[in-house]
Structures are given as C-alpha cells and as structure tokens.
Ligand code: GLY
C-alpha cells in the first residue's frame with residue numbers, strides 16, 4: 001500500500017522533474033544550509049533548515065544536509081557525518097522512508113559533489129561554485145508549494161493537536177494568575193517543545209501587552225490583575241507549523257462580549273475559505289465585519305460604509321487576515337500568481353496582507369482577524385481622521401484589556417473547509 005509519504009515524494013518528484021525539463025537542467029541540489037555564529041562568539045544561532053530541502057523528509061533535518069535530484073533516479077540524501085566528541089552523534093533516522101532514497105554519508109571534507117552532472121542548479125543558502133545560475137527556478141518551484149499534499153496536511157493536523165494542547169495549559173496558567181513567562185513555560189511543556197523548537201517565538205501578552213502585535217517579552221513578574229491573555233503560539237511536526245492564537249478573559253463584561261463576537265465572525269470567515277474565493281475579498285469582508293463590531297459595541301457611531309471610507313477598521317485591525325501556512329509559518333509564494341514569479345502586491349487598504357491569491361483546494365492558510373486598542377494608532381486617528389465618530393471615553397475603558405486576536409489554520413476545500421485548529425481543540429477536550 002502506498003503511504004502518504006510515498007505519495008508526497010511522488011508529487012515532489014513530478015514537480016522537480018518538470019522544473020528540470022523547463023530549465024534544461026541535469027540535476028538540482030537542495031541544501032539545508034549551514035549554522036551561523038553569533039558575532040565574535042563560538043556558539044551558533046538556532047538552526048532551521050531551508051524549507052525546500054526539509055519538504056522532502058519525514059523528520060527534522062539539520063545543517064549541511066543535501067538532496068540531489070536527477071531525472072529518472074531516486075533522490076539521493078547526502079547526510080552529514082559528525083565524528084567529533086563535542087556533540088551528540090547524528091545517526092540517520094531509520095524507517096520505511098529509506099525505500100524511496102539513496103543515502104550517502106559525507107564528512108565535512110568529502111567532495112561528494114565532484115561526480116555531479118554538468119548543468120546542476122542549487123537551491124538553498126550559500127550557493128556552491130559548481131552550480132549554474134538558474135534564474136526563475138526558485139519562483140517556479142515555490143509556486144507549487146501553496147497547495148499541500150495529504151502528507152503535509154496530516155503533519156499540520158498533528159502540529160495543531162500539539163499547539164492546542166499547549167494553549168489549554170496556557171489558559172489554565174492564566175486563570176491561576178501566572179506571569180507571562182510561567183504561561184509560556186506551561187505552553188511549552190504541554191506542547192512538548194523547547195522555545196528554540198517553536199515554529200516562531202510564541203507571543204504571550206497579558207492585558208495592555210495584548211495590543212502589541214508581535215509582543216516579544218515574557219514578563220517574569222506576576223500581574224496583580226490579569227484580565228486578558230493573548231497567546232499566539234504553535235508547534236511543529238517535522239518542520240510543518242501550526243500558528244494558533246487565542247484570547248482568554250477572566251471576567252464576563254463588555255470586553256468578553258467583544259471577544260465572543262469576534263470569535264463568531266472568525267468562524268464564519270473560516271467557513272468562507274473555499275476554492276475560487278479571492279483572499280483579498282475575504283480581507284475586505286473582514287474590514288466590513290470589524291466596522292460592524294465597532295458600531296454594534298458602541299465604539300464608533302459611524303455606519304459601515306463611512307468607516308470603510310475613512311479607514312477606521314484599519315485603526316483597530318491593522319494587519320492582514322492571514323497567510324499561507326506550511327514549513328514556513330508565513331509560507332512562500334503568498335503574493336505569487338504564476339510560476340514565472342509574477343507578484344500581486346497588496347494595496348493601500350491592506351498594506352500588510354501576506355496572501356493575495358485566489359484560494360485553491362488544499363491550500364493551508366490562517367484566518368486571524370483581530371481588534372486591538374493600540375495607543376499609537378488611536379493617537380494618529382485622532383490627529384488625522386476628521387469626524388472619526390469613535391467614543392474615546394469608551395475606548396479608554398477597553399484599553400487596559402489590550403486587544404483580541406483569534407487565529408485558526410484552515411485547509412481550503414471545494415466546499416466546507418477543514419478547520420485543523422477547531423478540530424484539534426475538540427479532539428483534546
Ligand atoms: N504568529 C505570526 C502570525 O500569526 O502571523
């Protein structure tokens with residue numbers, strides 16, 4: 001029986017053989033990359049393999065790992081042998097995956113590439129002198145990455161289970177009055193990872209910190225009165241990410257009513273992520289949805305159309321609705337509309353939109369609307385938008401809560417999408 005992994009390798013083989021024909025290449029080498037050192041120091045930055053190489057293997061690969069692709073041959077994995085006594089040994093993982101591979105071992109000094117054919121292209125950091133330049137190859141293979149194989153979707157299903165487990169532990173820690181650091185540690189323990197293994201640095205913000213979109217600190221001190229927890233944190237399954245945000249509250253009040261309504265709106269948006277829909281249009285719908293919330297919750301007296309004309313929703317929701325998800329949290333090709341690399345860039349209404357494509361079946365995307373009370377943007381609004389219609393007294397009451405973001409990972413289908421995140425929360429409860 002063909003496994004999901006074998007099916008995945010067959011898809012990748014087709015994609016790369018097609019690229020070799022298109023560019024007249026004899027071979028393509030994919031390189032995971034090399035470790036880099038802190039300036040004037042002897043220890044290295046956390047390492048993450050180039051996603052184009054990682055995509056081929058069902059386990060996380062390290063530095064100096066190479067994949068050699070040639071038409072009509074099994075892919076070759078060039079595995080780094082590490083025989084020093086400073087580090088743990090680096091054995092090749094065993095398993096059925098090896099049936100589809102030729103494996104060769106290489107020490108750092110081995111010239112494994114001398115026997116390569118003539119026209120070899122290189123993808124990855126630090127290009128090698130033997131490779132021929134191949135303008136357009138990266139865009140060509142990146143374009144296909146937006147649509148995920150069943151193996152990749154299964155990996156993100158698992159990554160969502162781990163992430164959701166972490167989020168539930170974080171919620172408990174928040175309700176018990178823990179600090180941001182303690183909440184983050186609870187998340188890491190429950191999701192079984194170190195901070196360096198997270199797909200992106202987890203964001204753990206209490207109260208006003210929830211208004212900082214990429215809040216990077218984890219305060220050690222407990223907060224006397226923690227009202228809100230915004231946690232944006234995920235997990236990995238052999239490199240594939242989950243990217244989940246939840247906003248938890250302690251009290252039943254006007255802010256929790258806003259959280260509930262944003263949650264309802266987010267679920268509706270997730271259900272709208274159907275093949276053929278333009279993500280730009282979904283983002284526009286979100287701006288209108290935010291305007292409706294602002295009006296219904298008496299934050300802004302203006303009607304939806306007038307708010308949109310004055311760009312009021314962008315004051316409270318300044319980022320994009322979502323992005324492609326995969327081996328990279330903001331996966332490649334979100335603005336790319338064809339294999340040649342033509343870009344469709346965001347416009348002034350949504351300058352930070354990372355995905356401008358029309359959705360296709362089996363794309364995996366995030367849906368992550370937010371509503372924040374960000375002092376800098378509110379000041380600018382008051383200075384620059386005439387007759388903004390916002391009730392600044394009411395906004396002052398919301399500011400100590402920071403803001404809200406709710407983020408799910410969704411597989412686009414021809415009809416009802418699969419919400420990997422909601423499924424994961426259901427499965428662990
Ligand atoms: N965690 C980063 C993002 O949601 O895009």
Ligand code: MN
Nearest residue numbers: 243366368407
């Ligand atoms: Mn995201």
Ligand code: MN
Nearest residue numbers: 232243244407
């Ligand atoms: Mn996120």
